[in-house]
Amino acid sequence: MCTVCGCAAGETKIEGAVAGSTAAHEHAHRHADGSWHTHAHTHTDAHTDAHTDAHTDAHTHADGDEAAGHEHAHAHDDEAAHAAAHAAGIAHPHEHSHGARDENAHDHAHEHGHESHSSLDFGSGPAGAHAPGLTQAKMVQVEQDILAKNNAFADTNRRRFAAQGVFAINLVSSPGSGKTTLLVRTIETLKTRLALAVVEGDQQTSLDAQRIRATGVAAIQINTGKGCHLDAQMVGRACDRLPLADDSLLLIENVGNLVCPADFDLGEAHKVVVLSVTEGEDKPLKYPAMFRAARLMLVNKIDLLPYLNFDFEACLANARRVNPHIEVLPVSAVSGEGLEAWFSWLERGVGAAQAARGGLVQRLQQRIAELEAQLAAR
Amino acid sequence: MHEMSLAEGVLQIVEEHAVAQGIGRVGSVVLEIGELAGVEVEALRFCFDAVTRATRLEGAALRIDALPGRGWCMACAESVAIAQLYDACPRCGSHQVQATGGTEMRVKEFFGV
Numbered sequence: 001m002c003t004v005c006g007c008a009a010g011e012t013k014i015e016g017a018v019a020g021s022t023a024a025h026e027h028a029h030r031h032a033d034g035s036w037h038t039h040a041h042t043h044t045d046a047h048t049d050a051h052t053d054a055h056t057d058a059h060t061h062a063d064g065d066e067a068a069g070h071e072h073a074h075a076h077d078d079e080a081a082h083a084a085a086h087a088a089g090i091a092h093p094h095e096h097s098h099g100a101r102d103e104n105a106h107d108h109a110h111e112h113g114h115e116s117h118s119s120l121d122f123g124s125g126p127a128g129a130h131a132p133g134l135t136q137a138k139m140v141q142v143e144q145d146i147l148a149k150n151n152a153f154a155d156t157n158r159r160r161f162a163a164q165g166v167f168a169i170n171l172v173s174s175p176g177s178g179k180t181t182l183l184v185r186t187i188e189t190l191k192t193r194l195a196l197a198v199v200e201g202d203q204q205t206s207l208d209a210q211r212i213r214a215t216g217v218a219a220i221q222i223n224t225g226k227g228c229h230l231d232a233q234m235v236g237r238a239c240d241r242l243p244l245a246d247d248s249l250l251l252i253e254n255v256g257n258l259v260c261p262a263d264f265d266l267g268e269a270h271k272v273v274v275l276s277v278t279e280g281e282d283k284p285l286k287y288p289a290m291f292r293a294a295r296l297m298l299v300n301k302i303d304l305l306p307y308l309n310f311d312f313e314a315c316l317a318n319a320r321r322v323n324p325h326i327e328v329l330p331v332s333a334v335s336g337e338g339l340e341a342w343f344s345w346l347e348r349g350v351g352a353a354q355a356a357r358g359g360l361v362q363r364l365q366q367r368i369a370e371l372e373a374q375l376a377a378r
Numbered sequence: 379m380h381e382m383s384l385a386e387g388v389l390q391i392v393e394e395h396a397v398a399q400g401i402g403r404v405g406s407v408v409l410e411i412g413e414l415a416g417v418e419v420e421a422l423r424f425c426f427d428a429v430t431r432a433t434r435l436e437g438a439a440l441r442i443d444a445l446p447g448r449g450w451c452m453a454c455a456e457s458v459a460i461a462q463l464y465d466a467c468p469r470c471g472s473h474q475v476q477a478t479g480g481t482e483m484r485v486k487e488f489f490g491v
Contacts, residue, residue: 138490140395146387146409146483228380260380263416288463289416321473322464 150264153232157239157267165247165357167349170266172290173274174283175256178300180208182274182333183253187215189343194350195248199238201230201255208253218243229260232267247354249346258287269349270295277301277308281315288322296327298342303332381418384483385425389435391485396434401490406439408487412480413447414463438488447480 145151161168173179183198190196198219200208209221220238222230235252244250252268254261262271273294275283278301284291291297297319299312312330319326329345331338388409396404407426411417419442426440449460453472460468460475467475 138401139487140399140401140490141487142391142395142485143487144391144485146384146391146485149387149390227383229383231383259416260383263380285464292463324474 147263147265150232153236154265154267157232157236160236160239161250161267161269161353162356162360164244165354166244166250167248167346167353168250168252168266168268169346169349170252170254170261170268170271171274172254172258172261172271172294173256173276174258174279177256177274177276177279178333179253179256179274180211182298182300182331183251184211184215185333185336185339186251186343186346187212187217189339190249190346191215191217193343193347195245197242197244197248197250199230199235199242199250199252201234201253203227203255224255228255228257229264230254230266231264235266247350247357249350258283258290262287262289262293269353272296272298274298274300275315277304277310277312281311281318284315284318284322291319291322291326294323294326296329296345299328299330300333302330302337303335381421381425382429384417384422385429388426388485389429389433392435392488393433395488396490399490402434403491404435404438404488405491406441406489407435407485408441408443410443410445410482410484410486412445412482413461414477414480415483416463417483443486445480445482448478449475450478451475 157168160166171179171183180200187196187198196217198209198212198217200206200212200219200221201224202208202221203224203226206221206223209219212219220242222234222238224230224234230252239250242250252266254266258273271290271294273290273296275297277299284297299315305312316328319328327345329338329341331342333339388407392404392407396402409422411419411422422442423440430436430438447460447462447465449458449465449467450456451458451467451470451472452474453470454467456469457478458467458469458475460477460480463477464473465475466473
């Protein structure tokens with residue numbers, strides 16, 4: 001297995017799940033008449049859901065007492081289904097019976113519903129939750145996206161691009177699809193039409209950045225070392241070092257990998273996936289996450305089509321199956337066929353980013369005028 | 379896919395919360411991973427064990443709750459169960475299905491020792 005991204009399928013089976021506790025334990029509760037009793041019950045699995053909603057349904061006990069505001073513990077046989085119901089916010093009833101007798105003997109069964117609980121009937125501790133064998137203080141609810149950190153950096157990048165009217169493109173593909181050749185061709189043509197900069201991602205070497213810099217355009221190489229993808233923080237730091245002009249095009253060439261870069265938002269406007277015809281028409285089905293994340297698919301090396309039995313229509317159908325909204329442009333970075341359509345696609349994007357920034361500037365100026373008017377009125 | 383990065387993300391999130399709550403050792407961690415998230419669970423376990431070495435999470439049990447894949451079929455105008463991202467709608471066979479659930483990757487909670 002690749003020790004960096006774990007790209008290989010794991011064959012080992014690890015028994016790592018938290019074992020369900022079946023230990024019986026007691027809960028005390030107080031009835032409206034002031035009496036307390038405790039009774040034991042068994043959990044068939046660990047509680048992992050917090051319920052802090054107090055039961056507010058009043059119900060009548062056999063002795064005729066209105067018993068509002070007391071707590072009953074309950075056991076869950078099917079934790080997964082219950083957790084799913086909780087997650088979905090579905091209210092559901094709980095049924096329980098009391099077999100225990102004490103001085104205020106009673107023996108009854110009753111049923112009452114409660115609202116969806118992101119919370120509980122015996123969870124007033126700091127963690128707001130209950131798990132057998134654990135004290136309240138030791139369970140911490142997190143509910144946090146694993147990629148939240150990257151997404152926060154991506155948002156920062158996105159705001160910066162919007163403020164500057166930069167149209168940022170994240171170019172992704174497998175290694176050897178012709179990304180860098182396509183990029184060089186794109187830069188040579190577009191550098192006379194608009195301002196642009198390049199961020200190059202590779203595991204090792206700055207060969208690609210050198211190729212880009214040879215065209216006279218600013219480029220920063222990011223070496224990810226053992227990493228298999230660029231992340232938003234790397235791109236943010238690269239942008240700090242680039243001369244990033246207002247209303248420009250930023251081309252980010254990701255590490256050649258059709259798997260991992262799909263999940264890492266860099267703050268780009270769009271992902272563009274490059275698929276070369278030598279790779280076969282079934283790639284979109286084999287790597288659906290990437291083709292699903294992309295806005296545009298460039299089918300590269302079409303100058304080789306006469307020598308291959310690549311089914312272009314099937315490729316298109318496969319891409320649309322994974323992503324019904326994907327745009328497709330056939331190109332050849334070598335012969336130049338189809339490139340003009342790609343260049344116009346980029347120019348339209350730059351135009352839109354520029355217009356959005358113009359709108360932003362206008363709105364800010366309007367706001368300043370409003371604030372100045374308020375100030376003058378005082 | 380990038381299970382090592384995910385494991386490092388989990389470690390970072392749990393460590394931050396553990397420090398904030400004054401928890402010295404973590405005994406178990408609960409994740410919620412959608413069936414459509416493309417995460418190789420066994421690889422994630424392997425990476426989790428690797429990245430937690432010599433941290434307050436060392437030896438912690440990892441529980442991974444799978445969240446079912448759901449999609450919205452545009453043809454049926456209904457929510458349907460899907461097992462893979464590019465699956466056809468089980469009702470009408472259309473591929474115009476937008477995933478609505480099962481792509482989650484979250485740290486749900488953890489337990490101190």
